[in-house]
Amino acid sequence: MKRLDHYWDSVNPVSAALLPLSWLFRMVSWLRYRAYRVGLLATKKLPVPVIVVGNITVGGTGKTPLVIWLARHLRDLGYKPGIISRGYGGKAADWPQPVVPESNPVLVGDEPVMLASRTGCPLWVGPDRPATAQALLAAADCDILISDDGLQHYALHRDLEILVIDGARGLGNGFSLPAGPLRERPSRLTQVDLVIANGPSDLTSNQMSLYPGQMINLASPSLQVGLDYFKDQSVHAMAGIGNPERFFNTLRAASLQAHVHPFPDHHCFSEAEITPDDALPVIMTEKDAVKCAPFAHRRHWYLEVSAQPDMGFIQQLDKRIREFRDG
Template sequence: MGLGERWLEAAYRGDAWLIALRPLEALYRRVVARRAAAYAAGRQPVWRAPVPVIVVGNITLGGTGKSPLVAWLGRRLLDRGWRPGIVSRGYGGRAAAYPLWVDGSTPVTECGDEPRMLFEQTGLPLVVDADRPRGAGRLLEAGCDILISDDGLQHHALGRDLELVVVDGRRGFGNGRCLPAGPLREPLSRLAGVDAVVINGEPAFVPPGGAHGMTLVPSGWRHLASGERYPVAPLPFSGPVHAVAGIGNPRRFLATLEALGVEATLHPFADHHGYRGGELDFGDGRPVVMTAKDAIKCHGLAPADSWVLEVEACPDDGFAAWLEARLETFRSFREASRSGAGG
């Protein structure tokens, strides 16, 4: 575990030595507040798309289950007759030019692991661009009539109609402090201004009022090399396994495996870790299991007996009903706009 991962664990535990970083936290909070105020007051430009924009993000560092909710939301919108597109910053990737269209052949080194994963899970139009308004514009040119901004909560240059914040139920908000004295990207007061808070898993803390619940449900196994799919049970492999997790919260992956009856030795790596192959050679012939996010980067590097656990987000019925009501509002506005343009 690297220095960054050890610091993050300390921030979620609330280790006492982090008190020494509070002067830097105060500075960070001032910078965040001034930046948000500049956009709110019009001193920094905010681009408003002519279609609804839904931002899915978090206010903490580390994995929360945001990407599965983005995938669920994209599929839900498609099923409801919308033409959704996803815009992402593409963390960890570096392309020669932007905006970058992502498809099944786009190198992860160019687009980042999460955009490639989201494309493979949804098949939706997906553009990577740190300039989110520019990337959103490219999606509009492709005919998208509703946009999802993946991990875009702190990217104020792109105007939004809905803000959804995902929180890990087990880790919550850690010690409740902002960077670098804690894991928060923004103060907890930010939650009062978002449209919905979604708690991933049973909360080990008192959730904000009106928060919705979500669970990540294993949907099946995929053999990494062949792509063949198998049900969750019975297990398509035998014996203890090595669990590889280069995600924001590797222990959540281990807990999921244990709930499935898989005896696993966890090998945590930094979020967005770029595998080179040697890390996956454990020398004992045991099967290797990994997340979908890791699998994107491990083709041709992992042992032959390697498996991917696919999971899907399942928000509670209250969130689904709330979302349907908001989508109906968007749909009514869209139809009224079309009628006005036609008249």
């Protein structure tokens, strides 16, 4: 049976049949947005600037690599950034929770552990964004916060909104959930401060690119090779992310003969699932690797990926950040 998101790229009988639910979802999300805008629902303002990085579509857009780049960029500008996230999929009994590279992704979520490892920033997770942000500020010396995937969490005041879209998929069929991929109305693109596309897009002139880095062995992280190490080899490619096809295409572009294994986003892997009955190398995403490291073997590798926005986006971003310093 096909997953529902299979029908989100076009107008088809399935998406058309779901349109009444889509209209209801769009109305409810718009009313909620307006309620926060006019003050019917309370918004918490923090003593430090907050930058929200998010999207209005379901599925991977490259948001997490951009958050990593942004954290490093802010540090280069002299800031002391902290990061908050929802901790999607985390099973912790108490929230909010601090996250460090050694944290258990089953408890706090896979993306936060990856973010903590790649950025070195103080990072807290929890479903209540204002409470999570306040806990982070009480525990760490930060003068600016990044809210990862918090565009629809309006209870937290934001000083800058960055919306990330997938250049190839755009807004899909333009319908809201469940008939399409949209979490909010397309007009939201005109209400945020900055829009950036992962790859070429007719929705914005700002563009970022994702670059593959080192291949890192899960069992021995000090063992690192370039992607070309596996050139022309048959490998298993596994991805439990929002858009696994992008990861698979990266491997194919590097001339790897990939036997692909897509899984649902945030999938909780078992050892059997990542250990096919052969001797081929297994390559996965970094987000999946944080969950698989405890039972990985020498045949398991993950690929680091980094984002690089274009200069136009960086100039617009820096102008807004200077406004923070100027009050």
